[in-house]
Amino acid sequence: MKAIVMTGVGGPEVLVTREVPEPRPGAGDLVIRAEAIPVLFPETKLCSGEYPLPVEPPVPFGFQAVGTVTEVGADVDTALIGQRVAVDTMGFGAYAEYVCAPATSAVPIPDALSAPDAAAVLMSGSVALTLLETARLTGVETVLIEAAATGVGAALTQLAKRNGAARVIATAGGPAKLAQARKLGADETIDHTDPSWPAQLAESRTGATVDVVFDSIGGPTATALLDAVTPLQGRILSYGFLSGAPAQISAADLIPRGITLTGCSGPHWLARVANSRPAALAQAATGTLIPQIASILPLDQAATAHQLLDSRTPLGAIILTPS
Structure with missing residues (x-):
């Protein structure tokens, strides 16, 4: 073969x-x-x-x-x-x-789902659903989704409001991907190819903070976002490192702010992702998640x-x- x-x-x-x-x-x-x-x-x-x-x-x-x-x-x-x-x-x-x-x-x-569509959502949809379950959104949170135009980020952007997000801020790289993120359901978009984008986020929020960060970029960017996260109840879910390194955040960064960092990796995490695959395929078959x-x-x-x-x-x- x-x-x-x-x-x-x-x-x-x-x-x-x-x-x-x-x-x-x-x-x-x-x-x-x-x-x-x-x-x-x-x-x-x-x-x-x-x-x-x-x-x-x-x-x-x-x-x-x-x-x-x-x-x-x-x-x-x-x-x-x-x-x-x-x-x-x-x-x-x-x-x-x-x-x-x-x-x-x-x-x-599912019978209604083509093989290419199933392949397209198998990883991204199951990871997104597991992240949303972990975030425990309650219907009032503003969420930040990094790299929101493709892959897991695109699935998160489609599903976030159905799973308890009140407002979705998305980062993406360049005009085409920013437009894609808005098409998928983002309320606001920021171009993360600009190194100053965390500062732009803080300025655009005029004092308001982000309750949940879905961090796929990692590296020093995660540290730059800390002051934009809601004190005491904010949470960062770190599941990727497109920058080439995991989120460079220490306990000393988190404790004074009262926010949490959840590492979404390792065998126990992957077992949860595997358990989410049937739900991801089912949602794709019914049109809730568009491949x-x-x-x-x-x-x-x-x-x-x-x-x-x-x-x-x-x-x-x-x-x-x-x-």
């Missing part, structure tokens, strides 16, 4: 199309014929070496895939054969015509897909299709 193999650490060029044996399911596994494969931002960081690799290359690449179950291993219900599901490979093997994954990761795809797709590319254009993600210009997900 055709698969995309990560041949080493580097740029998109390390992703190479190769013929490899079709996977066979072990005990507790299943195999799907892939129909749609989301290209995820963390995958670009694995290729570049910014994130540690759990195995040495060369290795078939990719985290998630959507398709139809063709085979199951021991201890897996044979009734799954023929069903459309989304799966998580736990790190490798999803950029392929056939994908083996733990059966426990399989989430049924945002920028490009659907053939599988052998995986390197091109990574180049597009690295450019940070697409206004939606990039999906690979094996057929």
Whole structure:
């Protein structure tokens, strides 16, 4: 079968199309014929070496895939054969015509949802729903969503008011993404390509503060926002670091202000995200969460897909299709 193999650490060029044996399911596994494969931002960081690799290359690449179950291993219900599901490979093997994954990761795809749409919301929607559940919004909060035009930020912007936000302030990079954030439901937008944007936020609020920050940028920006967060009840949910580093905030920064920082990462967090996948797919199927797709590319254009993600210009997900 055709698969995309990560041949080493580097740029998109390390992703190479190769013929490899079709996977066979072990005990507790299943195999799907892939129909749609989301290209995820963390995958670009694995290729570049910014994130540690759990195995040495060369290795078939990719985290998630959507398709139809063709085979199951021991201890897996044979009734799954023929069903459309989304799966998580736990790190490798999803950029392929056939994908083996733990059966426990399989989430049924609603009939009303296409495979590309399911792939587009699988990660972003489930992370957004988990963040909103963690934030415990009550209907009165002003929230700040960073990088709100794409990925998790776009899903948060769509879902925030349905989940208790009173007002949504969004950051995005450049005019096209600012317009996209407004289209998705933001009340105010700020261009975060301007290094002074935290100060602009404080000036635009004329003394008012932000109750909840969904922080995907991290780095020193998080520190610059502290005085814009509501004392005593404000909270920051840190789930990404597009700046290249986690939020650089210490207890000494938080305690005098009486605000909280919640780290949204690690195995326990990821287990909660996995539990949110059925809800994300269901909301996409009913139109509550609209999938945002920028490009659907053939599988052998995986390197091109990574180049597009690295450019940070697409206004939606990039999906690979094996057929």
